[in-house]
Amino acid sequence: MDGNRQPGSPSSELWLHNTMSKKKELFRPKVEGKVGMYVCGVTAYDLSHIGHARVYVTFDVLYRYLKHLGYEVCYVRNFTDVDDKIIARAKELAEDPISLSRRYCDEFIQDMVHLQCLPPSVEPRVSDHMPHIIDMIKQIVDNGYAYRVEGDVFFSVENFPEYGQLSGRKLEDNRAGERVAVDSRKRNPADFALWKASFMRNNSAKEGEPFWESPWGPGRPGWHIECSAMSAAYLGYSFDIHGGGMDLVFPHHENEIAQSCAACKQSNVSYWIHNGFVTVDSExxxxxLGNFFTIREVMDLYHPLALRLFLMGTHYRSPINYSDVLLESASERIFYIYQTLHDCENVLSQHDKGLQESIPPETLNVINKFHNDFSTSMSDDLHTPVVLAALSDPLKTINDLLHTRKGKKQAMRIESVAALEKIIRNVLSVLGLMPTSYSEALQQLREMALKRAKLTEDKILQKIEERSEARKNKDYEKSDAIRKDLAVVGIALMDSPDGTSWRPAIPLPLQEQQVAA
Incomplete structure (x- = not known):
C-alpha cells in the first residue's frame, strides 16, 4: 500500500454516509489535507459497556483510515464529567461527583488502551470548560434563542425553525416530552435546558450537586450545550465530522445543531456520522435496560483484539447482536491470523533479508487483489467486514507457501511470504488489529480459551497423552471421545508428524448452534 498518497487524489476518494442527507457523500474536508472530527464521549459514572466500545472502535477505524490516506486529523473526544447521572450515582455511593467521574474517566481510558483505540488529539472535560460553556449560553440568549426562568436557562425550539433537520422529526412530534425533562415553566415542552440552577426556590443549595457561578446564578450546564461548547473551543463552529452512536441523533445532536447555529450563524458540520446499536435479543x-455487558466483563474472558474484531465484523451502521458464538468465532479467527503471521515471522527470521528474487505472478495477483479490496471497501463507507473476509486469500497463500515445497524455488517462496506478510501487517495496522507481539497475543488467546474451558494446560497435555496411549493401543473409541470432550469446551487437537498440539476453537455446541441458525 502506498502510505504517501495525497488526499484528493482519485485513489484516496472516501465516501461516508451522512445522517443529515441520509446518503453516502464524497468526503471533502473544509481545509485541504486537514480534518476536524468531534465524537461525543462517555458520561463517566460507571464502567463502559460493549455499546460504548462499538462507538469508539468505529471512530478509531475512521481516524486511522483518514491518517492512512494522508490527512492531518484533529480528533476531539470529550468526557462528560458533569451530569445528572453522575450526581445520582455519586449520591448512591456517597462520593464527590467530580471525583467519581474522574475515576471512571481513567477506567474508560484503560479500556480504550486494551482495545487499541488511538488516543484522540484532545480529550476535553466539561468541568474544565465552564467559561466556554457560559460564554456560548450568553451568546444564545443575546441572539434571542433562549430565555431565563428563575435560575434556569432554556433553549426555545420554536425560535429555531430548522429544528428537526437532522432527525427528521417535526416539532409537534416532540410535545409529549419524550427524552426531554417535563417542566411546566417551559414555553414549549420540547425546550431543553442550557443552564440548570443549583439552588432551589427557597435559595437552599441542592445537596451534593456541584455548581459554578454564572450570570443567571450558581448552577451547572445542560448536557447538550457541553458538546457544542467544547467542539467550538477546539475545532471552531465549522468543522468536518461529528460522530456518535445512533441514539444520539435525537435529541443530543439535534439540540447541538440548534445551539451551535443559535450561537453562530456560520456554524456548520459537513458530515454527521452515526454507528448502529449493539443488541441483545434484538433490543x-x-x-x-439492564441488558449490558461491560467491556471489562467481556475482556475477562475474551482477548481485547478478539472483541475489536467482533465489533468490526459487521458494518458500522448495521446493528450487531451480542452473542457468545460471534465472540468465539472472532477469537478463533484472530488466533488463526496471528498464528499464520507468527509462523511467517519464524521462517523469515531464518533467511537473508536481502533476497531479491522476483515474486511469481500468482502471488502478485493475490497481493494486488487484497490491496484493491482493502482500498475499495474502506473508501466505501468503511466496509470493514469485506476487508476482514478478504484476508482469507493472502493468509491461505502464506500457509500454502509455508507448507508446500513442490515446484517452488525456496528464495522465491520466501520473497512471496515476506511480501504477503507486509501487506497483511499494514492492513491490520490501519484496522487497529496489529498486536505488539504475535507470540504474546497467541499466548493470551490460549490462556483465555483455557479460562473459558475451565481447564489448565497441564490438564490438556494429560488428555493428549491419554489419547496418544489410546491410539497406540488401537482404542479409537477412547481417542475420539477425548478429542470430542475437548472440542465441546472449545479446545481443538491437531495431529502432525511432530506430535499433537492444541488451539482454541469454537466450542462444539456453539458450532452446532451456528449450523442450525
Whole structure:
C-alpha cells in the first residue's frame, strides 16, 4: 500500500454516509489535507459497556483510515464529567461527583488502551470548560434563542425553525416530552435546558450537586450545550465530522445543531456520522435496560483484539447482536491470523533479508487483489467486514507457501511470504488489529480459551497423552471421545508428524448452534 498518497487524489476518494442527507457523500474536508472530527464521549459514572466500545472502535477505524490516506486529523473526544447521572450515582455511593467521574474517566481510558483505540488529539472535560460553556449560553440568549426562568436557562425550539433537520422529526412530534425533562415553566415542552440552577426556590443549595457561578446564578450546564461548547473551543463552529452512536441523533445532536447555529450563524458540520446499536435479543444494549455487558466483563474472558474484531465484523451502521458464538468465532479467527503471521515471522527470521528474487505472478495477483479490496471497501463507507473476509486469500497463500515445497524455488517462496506478510501487517495496522507481539497475543488467546474451558494446560497435555496411549493401543473409541470432550469446551487437537498440539476453537455446541441458525 502506498502510505504517501495525497488526499484528493482519485485513489484516496472516501465516501461516508451522512445522517443529515441520509446518503453516502464524497468526503471533502473544509481545509485541504486537514480534518476536524468531534465524537461525543462517555458520561463517566460507571464502567463502559460493549455499546460504548462499538462507538469508539468505529471512530478509531475512521481516524486511522483518514491518517492512512494522508490527512492531518484533529480528533476531539470529550468526557462528560458533569451530569445528572453522575450526581445520582455519586449520591448512591456517597462520593464527590467530580471525583467519581474522574475515576471512571481513567477506567474508560484503560479500556480504550486494551482495545487499541488511538488516543484522540484532545480529550476535553466539561468541568474544565465552564467559561466556554457560559460564554456560548450568553451568546444564545443575546441572539434571542433562549430565555431565563428563575435560575434556569432554556433553549426555545420554536425560535429555531430548522429544528428537526437532522432527525427528521417535526416539532409537534416532540410535545409529549419524550427524552426531554417535563417542566411546566417551559414555553414549549420540547425546550431543553442550557443552564440548570443549583439552588432551589427557597435559595437552599441542592445537596451534593456541584455548581459554578454564572450570570443567571450558581448552577451547572445542560448536557447538550457541553458538546457544542467544547467542539467550538477546539475545532471552531465549522468543522468536518461529528460522530456518535445512533441514539444520539435525537435529541443530543439535534439540540447541538440548534445551539451551535443559535450561537453562530456560520456554524456548520459537513458530515454527521452515526454507528448502529449493539443488541441483545434484538433490543439495544443499554444501562437503562439492564441488558449490558461491560467491556471489562467481556475482556475477562475474551482477548481485547478478539472483541475489536467482533465489533468490526459487521458494518458500522448495521446493528450487531451480542452473542457468545460471534465472540468465539472472532477469537478463533484472530488466533488463526496471528498464528499464520507468527509462523511467517519464524521462517523469515531464518533467511537473508536481502533476497531479491522476483515474486511469481500468482502471488502478485493475490497481493494486488487484497490491496484493491482493502482500498475499495474502506473508501466505501468503511466496509470493514469485506476487508476482514478478504484476508482469507493472502493468509491461505502464506500457509500454502509455508507448507508446500513442490515446484517452488525456496528464495522465491520466501520473497512471496515476506511480501504477503507486509501487506497483511499494514492492513491490520490501519484496522487497529496489529498486536505488539504475535507470540504474546497467541499466548493470551490460549490462556483465555483455557479460562473459558475451565481447564489448565497441564490438564490438556494429560488428555493428549491419554489419547496418544489410546491410539497406540488401537482404542479409537477412547481417542475420539477425548478429542470430542475437548472440542465441546472449545479446545481443538491437531495431529502432525511432530506430535499433537492444541488451539482454541469454537466450542462444539456453539458450532452446532451456528449450523442450525
Amino acid at each position: 439495544k444494549m443499554s444501562k437503562s
